[in-house]
Amino acid sequence: QWGELKKELLKTVGSHNYKNWIEPLELNGVSDDGVATFSVPTSFLGNYVSREYGDLIQYQIRSLLPEIRRLRFQVAANSAAKPKVPASTTSQPAMIQNDGLMPAAPLDERFTFDTFVVGKPNELAHAAAKRVAEGGPVTFNPLFLYGGVGLGKTHLMHAIAWELQARRPDLNVVYLSAEQFMYRFVQALRDRKMMDFKQVFRSVDVLMVDDVQFIAGKDSTQEEFFHTFNALVDQNKQIIISGDRAPGEIENLENRIKSRLQCGLVVDLHPTDYELRLGILQSKVETFGQQYPELEMSQGVLEFLAHRISTNVRVLEGAMTRLYAFASLVKQPITLELTQDCLADVLRASERKISIEEIQRKVSDHFNIRLSDMIGPKRVRNFARPRQVAMYLCKQMTSRSLPEIGRCFGGRDHTTVMHGVKRIEELRAQDGQIAEDLELLRRTLES
Ligand code: ADP
Ligand code: MG
Numbered sequence: 001q002w003g004e005l006k007k008e009l010l011k012t013v014g015s016h017n018y019k020n021w022i023e024p025l026e027l028n029g030v031s032d033d034g035v036a037t038f039s040v041p042t043s044f045l046g047n048y049v050s051r052e053y054g055d056l057i058q059y060q061i062r063s064l065l066p067e068i069r070r071l072r073f074q075v076a077a078n079s080a081a082k083p084k085v086p087a088s089t090t091s092q093p094a095m096i097q098n099d100g101l102m103p104a105a106p107l108d109e110r111f112t113f114d115t116f117v118v119g120k121p122n123e124l125a126h127a128a129a130k131r132v133a134e135g136g137p138v139t140f141n142p143l144f145l146y147g148g149v150g151l152g153k154t155h156l157m158h159a160i161a162w163e164l165q166a167r168r169p170d171l172n173v174v175y176l177s178a179e180q181f182m183y184r185f186v187q188a189l190r191d192r193k194m195m196d197f198k199q200v201f202r203s204v205d206v207l208m209v210d211d212v213q214f215i216a217g218k219d220s221t222q223e224e225f226f227h228t229f230n231a232l233v234d235q236n237k238q239i240i241i242s243g244d245r246a247p248g249e250i251e252n253l254e255n256r257i258k259s260r261l262q263c264g265l266v267v268d269l270h271p272t273d274y275e276l277r278l279g280i281l282q283s284k285v286e287t288f289g290q291q292y293p294e295l296e297m298s299q300g301v302l303e304f305l306a307h308r309i310s311t312n313v314r315v316l317e318g319a320m321t322r323l324y325a326f327a328s329l330v331k332q333p334i335t336l337e338l339t340q341d342c343l344a345d346v347l348r349a350s351e352r353k354i355s356i357e358e359i360q361r362k363v364s365d366h367f368n369i370r371l372s373d374m375i376g377p378k379r380v381r382n383f384a385r386p387r388q389v390a391m392y393l394c395k396q397m398t399s400r401s402l403p404e405i406g407r408c409f410g411g412r413d414h415t416t417v418m419h420g421v422k423r424i425e426e427l428r429a430q431d432g433q434i435a436e437d438l439e440l441l442r443r444t445l446e447s
Pocket of ligand 2: 153154211
C-alpha cells in the first residue's frame with residue numbers, strides 16, 4: 001500500500017522532489033493508536049519531510065488507511081532489524097514528530113503538571129489547566145491564560161497537552177504558537193493550500209495557541225484565526241489560548257477577537273511571590289541534586305535567592321543552572337559568598353530600579369518645594385540646593401550618565417550636574433544636616 005501511495009505522491013510532488021524526499025522513506029508500521037512510523041536515513045531529512053510534506057502524506061495516507069492519526073519519522077538504525085514502534089506517545093523524539101495533519105510544535109518533556117509548582121499566584125491558572133486536561137466535556141471555552149514573561153504559561157499549556165495525550169489518545173491535540181499559526185497560514189496562502197489549511201485546523205479536537213499577542217496587528221492572520229476559532233467553538237472543541245496580558249488590553253487586536261477571547265474563562269498568572277519562588281527553587285534543588293550529587297545547597301542560599309531574584313521563573317532557573325555549573329567547576333561548596341560572586345550581574349539586574357523622576361519628586365517633597373521649581377531655571381538657593389541634592393542622588397542611585405541626568409533637569413549641561421554632585425559631596429563631609437538629609441532620602445527611596 002505504501003508503494004501505491006508513493007506513486008500518488010510522485011504525481012503530486014514531481015519527480016525531482018520525489019527522488020530527494022519521498023523515495024528514501026520507508027513505512028515501518030502502524031501502531032494500534034494510529035501512528036504510522038517511517039524510517040528516514042537522517043534526522044535532517046525527517047525534519048524536512050515532516051515540515052514540508054507531512055500534511056500531504058497524512059492527507060493521502062488517510063484515504064487508504066483512515067485510522068492513521070499521526071506520522072512519525074524515525075532515523076533508521078544501521079542494523080537490518082527495524083525498531084518496533086513504541087505504543088506510547090511520550091517516548092518519541094519530539095523534534096521529528098508530526099502531530100495530526102498539522103505538524104504541531106514539539107512539546108517540552110520537562111513541562112508537565114508534575115514539575116509545576118503551585119502557589120498563590122498561579123493556583124487558579126493551575127486549577128483551570130488541570131480541569132481542561134481531564135478531557136471531559138467542555139465547560140469553558142476558550143480558556144485564556146495570561147501573565148508576564150516567564151510565569152509558566154507555556155509550561156501549563158504543554159502540561160495540558162501531555163496529560164491529554166495520556167488520558168485521551170483519541171483526541172487530536174494541537175499545540176502551537178501564534179507565530180507558527182501565522183507562518184503556516186502564510187505558507188498555505190503562498191502554496192495555494194488554503195483548503196488544506198482550513199480542513200486541518202478545523203479537524204482538531206483541542207487547539208492551543210500560545211502567545212496570541214503575536215498576531216495583533218497582522219490583519220489577515222487575525223481574520224483566519226477568528227474563523228478557525230469560531231469553527232471550533234461551534235463544534236464544541238476545546239480551545240486554550242495564552243497571551244501576555246488580558247484580552248481587552250492587547251493592542252491592535254480586533255474587537256471581535258477580544259470579545260471572543262473573553263467569552264470563556266480568563267485567568268491570570270500573577271508575578272511570583274517569595275513562597276512560590278522558594279518552592280520552585282526547592283524543586284530545582286532536587287533535580288540538580290541528581291546531576292551534581294557532590295554539591296549541596298543550603299537553605300540560607302535558597303532563601304537569599306528567593307528574596308533577591310526577580311519574579312521571572314526563567315531568570316531564577318538560569319541563576320540556579322549557572323550556580324551549580326560554577327560551583328562544580330571550581331569545586332567549591334555553594335555558599336552565600338560564592339552565590340553573590342557568581343550571580344553578581346543577575347542580582348544587580350533584579351535590584352529595584354529607582355528612576356530620576358522618583359528621586360526628583362521625593363527630594364522636592366522633602367525640601368517642600370514644587371517639582372517644577374526643582375527642574376525649572378531659577379537659581380535661587382532655595383531651589384538650587386535641593387536640585388543639587390537630587391542630582392547627587394541620581395548619580396549615586398541610578399546608572400544614568402551625567403548628560404542624561406542633566407537632560408532630566410530641564411536640559412541642563414552635564415558640567416552643571418558634575419558641579420552639583422561635587423558640591424554635595426563636599427557639603428556632606430562638612431555639614432551634618434545635609435548628611436542627615438541624604439541618609440533619610442536614600443532610605444525612603446530604597447524602601
Ligand atoms: P511563559 O510562557 O509564561 O513566558 P514558561 O512557561 O516558558 O513562561 O516558564 C518559564 C520557565 O519557568 C520554564 O522553564 C518553566 O518550566 C518555569 N516555570 C514557570 N512557572 C513554574 C512553576 N510554577 N513551577 C515550576 N517551573 C515553572
Ligand atoms: Mg511562553
